[in-house]
Amino acid sequence: MVKQNGEIAVEMKHITKKFGNLAANNDINLKIYKGQVHCLLGENGAGKSTLMNVLTGLYKADCGEIEINGQPANIHSPKDAIGYGIGMVHQHFRLVKPLTVLENIILGSPKVGFWLNNKAAREEIMELTDRYDLHIDLDAKVESLSVGEQQRTEIIKQMYRGANIMILDEPTAVLTPEEAEKLFVFLRQTASAGKTIIFISHKLREIMSVGDKVTIMRKGQIVGAKDVKDTSVEDLAGLMIEGTISEVKKQSVEKDGAEVLRLTDIYTLHDDSGNVNLENINLCLNEGEICGIAGVSGNGQRELAEVVSGLRFCDKGEIIVGQKVMTNQCTRKFIQAGVSHIPEDRLGTGLAAGLSIIENGILKEYKSKPISVHGLINYKVAKKYTEEIIEQYKVKAENLNRPISALSGGNLQRMIIGREINGDPKILVAAQPTRGIDIAGVKMVHSMIFDQKAKGVAVLFISEDLDEIMEVCDTLAVMYQGHLSQKVRPSETTIEEIGLRMGGALC
Template identity: 45%
Template structure:
């Protein structure tokens, strides 16, 4: 086989969900020895297309061809038999089982006998061939996220995969873990195998792929060679217009006045386990403090504590010198704290309410919206019309239900509401999750504007590019503790990435894993 030979092709693939066209006559192909990037925003049709290839969905039109022969794939079992494996964004592993048990789970045994030790030896050999070592008898629950992903890759290859589908594979990885995963994929394709790499991150496709296929709104926009394109061209293909990929952040004097101070805060979960431990930070007025970290290290609890949605077990929180520890969400709003939540649809909005109703959710009891317990509808409509114009929310009417807006415009409603409260402190938790490049650009502009107006901004994000682009200082959160806070100008992705994995530098320059 040569690298120019096509291993697999999807021809004229269409998929409909009621009136929604998820895939519209899409043609893609992947060659032996190639990493093909599938690039597109959320809702572009990437995952639907790959779910068809893996047998989770049946196409309404089109065919799949492997080695020039049409094939029928009705289930993941069919897909595996045709040499296709898929590593999902959310891992499909059993935490209480070992590596070897997870890898052979569901496979038929020879003569009805379970040869666990033989399988473990084969898995160890396979991992070494891919350039890493793993203990087959380690329990999944005890493994770091990056190692769990390696188990998923091993599971597919052990079952005979010649083509790996990687769905948003770096979402929960540190930069170092991402680079390790890239090395494994290059080793895999170096043996003549193929990879389909699904992502919405431009820097990743430029780092790892050979060719890049771009989808937008369920349609194929085009396929280009990585060496013959640029991030600007790819962004234009994804969105349909030119996009500024760099944030225009101007240096400015930061006030000496502290807007938010958190002192030795500890938070426990329902099992009385510390999820934040003795955490302290300060944010001055006119400053953005970015909090980096792998998801699940206390980010949600930190955001909820600062917005009044969760109580602290110990410690103190101050806004402009006034103690606000364990105040309610409404009281935090009254003290000047605005909150852009991680999940706009479940936490930030009431989807069955109109735009104008969502825009006044936190101020309906104030004048001019409320007059002796009655709402002034005209005042709420006027308020909404102003925000719709100022924040460029595309809608036929303020009375439109917010569920009928795109994700980007739903997020604009949340941001418009929170900033219209003229807060002292803005908590922005994953503020661009699920947004297209154009909407990300706009939200970044608004966050910087808040900073330039003298607000104290806490930006919590798992996107390192976002943290580095917007922050004046960067803190790293690991297992509920701030390991270090850098001046943004002094921080490097390598050092931040190591801290995200819990690796701290000793004064001797040696590195150790935080216990």
């Protein structure tokens, strides 16, 4: 099977980790070689993140041993892991939001003593970012960064700490194709320089292009280990999910429906730092149209989504929803007009973590009959309403009275998408709805969006995955630095042209 080549950097033996009765990792044995890019492939909840959390000292395995460079390693805390040269870029970033990028990078670094020497650190970091083309404003506050930029910060932070074994959890989920390509080049470079990369992903093509070896996990167990050059996409997909995925076929656009959304000459105010100003945005959406918004993260997509869903006021311009002028109306009016919004930052914006699953289920509908009558919420009806969402969108949840933070990431995603679609919207703003979820989940989200399309809902589909946009959308436009290109049909353009627009080379 796997060729025994080179030194072993990490060996994990008989790792078992249980949460209650659920074995997230069951007797895992894994060898990772120095100087290679080792991929971990599996669906959400297959146990990849848990295994890596054990390796980085965040979790303590119930049993099993870890060897680093052939020596038994006692990793009891993230600090121990850093001592062994292990660094991890998490899917959910561990950044202190009110601090600057520079401060986040040097925070807790062993290189920093009691006194901060920002100047020396800054020079070293600048050198790193130049070498790997990971440009970022070191003095920007992290809370004002886009998700992609936050990830960049995380990567730089690990490199600055001198990680020899770098774990990346779904790193491309937030990157544009070019950025991902750059990342791959960076990963190959660092691997050939003798560092070890553990690359967690469920994107098969990525694995094929960047990996040396791949280990496939399913339901807490290892179900296969391959050399990448000896395998194929179909092979891996088969191992990763039981049965084959039924291809979701997109209906072709038969007719142009009535216009439901029109943005005319929209400009936004410059309010706080970090927000991109929208300039001269013009866009119209028809019933049953899926319009893709492509672009590198942080070019105004979030702001556009907020303007369309009534969360952000405009400085100039006009918004028409259906037949009504809705410019600078309150958010509730937009909701009542049938605008649903799956926000980019699902967990931070779309849900109230401390409230129960039921309360989150009715977050948009708590004021409408029969969930509430005369200002009092009928929790029986609310529960039923939530149960419908949960059942229909296959959210795994036991006790609906528990805080929603008890749900896993994938389930939170399904929950919020389900809730937004369940409200029978007229317009659905879907910001990065498939980021960080597994293939089956992506297919499900796509089919849910196609269902909406079939019902006549106009969808504003914001994604950084160009392949996805080409596959899903009827029309598309590209955002670059607050400007939106003209809407075109995928057949009328090429990946190259879009790529140029995303890079600002074409206006």
